[in-house]
Amino acid sequence: MPEQPELTAAELVVTVPQPDDAGANTLDRYDWQASMAAADGLQLYLDALGPDKRLRSDDSRRILCEYQEDWVALDGDLAELVSAKHRDPSVDAYRTVNQLADDGGLAHLFLRWRALEEKPTCRLTTTGGLASGDPQDLEAATTILREMRQAGQDVTLPNSYLSSVAKLHSAVRTYSGKHLPSAWVKGSEDEVSEEDQRQQVARFLSMLKVHHSLTRRADIGFAAPAKFAKPVVEHLGFDVPCEAVWNAVYGLFYTRMRAAGPRADATISPVLSFANGSGPSTSADRERELSNRIVTVHDIDAAVMVAVINPAAYETLGSPIRLSRAAVKMRKGDCSDNSIERGEQLRKDYHHYWRGRLTGDPTAVAERDRLRRLLLRVSDKADTPLVRSNSKWGPDFWKSIQDLLDGIPQEKIPVGMDVDLLLGGISDLANACQVWFSDRFDVEDEIRRLREENRGSAA
Template identity: 70%
Template sequence: MAAADGLQLYLDALGPNKRLSDDEDRRILCEYHEDWVAMRGGAAELVSAKHRDASMDAYRTVNQLADEGGLAHLFLRWRALKEKPTCRLATSGGLLSGDPQDLEAVTISLREMRLSDKQITVNGEHAALVAKLCTAIHTHGEKHLPPEWKKGDAKEISAEAQKEEVARFLSMLDIRHGLTRRADIGFLAPSKFAKPVVDYLGYDVPCESVWNAVYGIFHTRMRAAGPRVNAVISPVLAFVNGGGATYAG
């Protein structure tokens, strides 16, 4: 999926003349803040990638999303980076009806507020889910909690202030679930991720060759560190950072 993001960033950067401009600055930063960071100029998106085998299937609780889905760690990295990046959970797992799907609905609602330059407001319907995620962050991010989140610390902030931070985080979060599983990616990736680039450039080369070359670069780098033409490519930087989120209590 990191390789897919790289191809999408490249495709987005190509102008009408099918070339990169001299001042173009789009990059993938591998295995540093998160699994990777998609960067375009001053905009950055932290991505947590979580594969789930068919036997594990859907996330059933907010607690699972925080732990196995990596949302607790993603929140803490976002907070450490001064709440500036947008964030994405990219997972092959689905979301069970109930709290997981409801949390996704909350992210969409809060994101719309942020992109409309409105203050982030959590209504009664959303408040319980924000509180559950806040509790789960305490549970699964306990070893890495900032001083402000530690009970009894001189810098401790109120529980309400912590929930406000979580609400702002959710307004910056995109949950992409049900993505291609490992068993299928080798067959589907060339046509899904490389072919749109090859077609746009008009090259007479097998898309399998392009995918293998790009994937090889990303695989090496990740290991070293630790009907629309592009409708099926990963939605990189779908929601540009903007001015960040403000909270209205």
């Protein structure tokens, strides 16, 4: 028989059977995992965008959910197994290597890595911290051993980390149960020495990254849009709430992590799959069978674009307080909710206008700068001692600006722009902290305070 080609890490992930499939059945209790997988997906997507901010049609980056581990990040032939463990504040940090192996899932992660011929890299993603002593020593060992591997050196055990490797080796033996590698069982035909076993653990540590002290479940809904979706929105240059993009992408991952939902390229059950002497399914066939668990960067791109086109459909429900800098400043100045909502919408329309003008119009940049100077002069003229005589002068200032904008001659307004869009420009300047509706204050601190208020309203 012809020699079979050696499989890559990505091919092994989809062809080697996993020992269980419990993860997808318990995901309803672990939406935090879906958030962390979505964060990885958005990072893959951001990395995949080329200089023209578009995906290549053949880009193969993808996330395989709830198979082998909580998810697997795939890029061509490469694979990274990710174990995601949420720890509540009452549990706090991992204090022993045994806790990392059991509660942190390192034992299970090691076993999957061994079953996949030691080819994937691995990552533990957790809200728990690492206590001083053995846990931090183990993390330090991963750094040293990884540097050896990446430098092309043999992974050897420095004397200072022999203890860390030995403790993880012991913990793997303790918490692997019936899944202990056959070569580790005394008396087995392929038995290896304990020294060789510890060398395997050292190689595993060279492939491992511990990503700890992450945002907990109670805070992820508020932190994730700004932390994970905002970089994508800013890179693409869209003027849409990052919450809308986050909700669209998170919903995609939440569905896939339950192995649910249709896909355009999914297949029905194979018919006559071995007819006429055809061979067993390939890794590509197996990956198609797993399509309802896979999120590609092209899936993420589609979700992002849908959210951009219709952001209102993905806005977070039960969030009564706008959290843009412009909205927070207007609220601090005691402007009404109606004024704030109008300012937010006009600011989006203003961005939409210039996005169209700046595409292929060489005069647009200079005209936009002239308009900005005009709007700053209007805001300066509206900011009078009479307006400020009221302790809450935001509404009077907002009205005064509109009166002044109404008086601007049409020839000074860019073609296709009306007075409402000029007001959107004022809101945009406020968002850039160049226009204020009250005395100056720490805007970021106020946003954090209002976010807590939002949280209480939604609870």
